[in-house]
Amino acid sequence: MHQGITTRAELIDALRVASELEHQLMAQYLFAVYSLKRYTYEGLEPVLLERVRRWSSSITLIARQEMEHLGLAMNLLSAIGGTPSFTRPNMPQKADYYGQSGIRLELTRGDLDTIKRFQRFEAPDELIVGLKPGEAVDQKKALAWCNRGKKSVGSRAEMMSKLESPPRLLKGAPVTSFGWSSVQELYQTIYTGFQTLSDSMGERNLFVGKPSVQIFGGPGGRQPVGSMDDLNQYGVDLIGVTNLASAQQAITMILEQGEGIAAKPSYQPWTHFCLFTGIRADMEEFDRKGLASRPVVSNPMTMLYPDVEQDEVTLLTNPVTLEVAKLFNGSYELMLLMLLYLYSDNVKTQEQVNGMMDGAFFPLMTMFVRPLAEVLTELPAFKDGKGGNAGAGFELNGDVLLVPTIDATWDLFQERINVLSAGFDALLANGDPWIKLPNQKEEGEKKSRIWRRLEYMRSNMKRLAFDWRAHWNIGITTQ
Secondary structure, three states: OOOOOOOHHHHHHHHHHHHHHHHHHHHHHHHHHHHEOOOHHHOOOHHHHHHHHHHHHHHHHHHHHHHHHHHHHHHHHHHOOOOOOOOOOOOOOOOOOOHHHOOOOOOOOOOHHHHHHHHHHOOOHHHOOOOOOOOOOOHHHHHHHHOOOHHHHOOHHHHHHHHHOOOOOOOOOOOOOOOOOOHHHHHHHHHHHHHHHHHHHOHHHHOOOOHHHOOOEOOOOOOOOOOOOOOHHHOOOEOOOOOHHHHHHHHHHHHHHOOOOOOOHHHHHHOHHHHHHHHHHHHHHHOOOOOOEOOEOOOEEOOOOOOOOHHHOEEOOOHHHHHHHHHHHHHHHHHHHHHHHHOOOOOOOHHHHHHHHHHHHHHHHHHHHHHHHHHHOOOEOOOOOOOOEOOOOOOOOOOOOOOOOHHHHHHHHHHHHHHHHHHHHHHOOOOOOOOOOOOOOOOOOOOOHHHHHHHHHHHHHHHHHHHHHHHHOOOOOOO
8 A cells, every 4th residue: 555556455445544534633623623712701802802713713614624524535435335434543642643644643722833733734745845743834835835826836737737646655664554644645645546446447346336325415516416415504515426537526625625736726725724824823923822722631531541642641530521521422422423324325214314414413513512512621621620621532432333233223323312311411400510610600690601501402402302203213114
């Protein structure tokens, strides 16, 4: 694989790395953006607060597109007969987990150091050549890259020729290491791998997966929206992969949005790299002290897992905060299980597919995963209430696997929803432990701001449990 992809197995392995990587990046970006202050009572000057809100909007856009990239990697895997997976290691991981790519897997608050790290994740190859692991991109070069005029960028055809040229592969890399020096190089290897295998075995023999197990569509108009998967309401744009042209279109979309490779000059400022470059410039001018983000601890976890760098983990010890973190982890894992079911070849009706889409994207992401993660960044991490705030650890206790018994799948989803509903009941059963936290007492209200937000989530979870039982849990007819 490190010398170029020549077999289906190697292409599947590379796509699994890509899907894992997109999942990891998305989690890190979401952790950072959830740590940013967003309320007037948090002490920021109005002008800085407005800047922070713009930063949040940009990072949220990037995270949503990483979700698209993860979906595209799943479609690419399915198209060639691979098995989609949401499994990934917990964070933090050792600095060289992804070899020479400089991608550090850790959860840190949205300050200047974190933005510099994200900027390097998304940097085009020519700006990271010669950099040491962990070294930030040269900001002057980054700004010049993002402000290039149309003439200096070159034509669309010229940019595509760069993408289609053979990637610069690492020589002599151990088989057990991450064999690419950057995200760009990984995707260029995959891009040329699809071409190589299509030439050697023929498109029909390469693209053996069922299109019905993919999710595609969305507002971008790249493909007609499918009847089963209208993504417009979610702002997600996915390409169905059925042949070489659509596979390379999907990979090009990922590189356009991330590093800006093969992107039109007018789109350059909206690439992930240039958005992070702009946020870095803003932070260096207006927020060097890190006032924009809450004092969130790094790498918060509810327990120690065997796959992490344990000396870098921050164990949450506040008992109430722990319960909120467990609710987040349960909601996050349930969302992944539902998405994995959508990508599976299990027998399911059209009505069930539509219901699962609505359950996975909304309300689980919008009404539970995101708001629970935001609440955690305002809660004390430790029992004594000192030392910093908590955060969502995006913890996975092992592989994310489908339920093996198809007939029981929907009942087991119901069971998980019921457990989460009971968890909210237990959390709010013993008064309001947050009323004495700073800024939580609001005039005219008997309960804290946090209690009222969690009560709203509890009501929504109970409604989800009822709706699932009454409308979505309609049984599976095997054939």
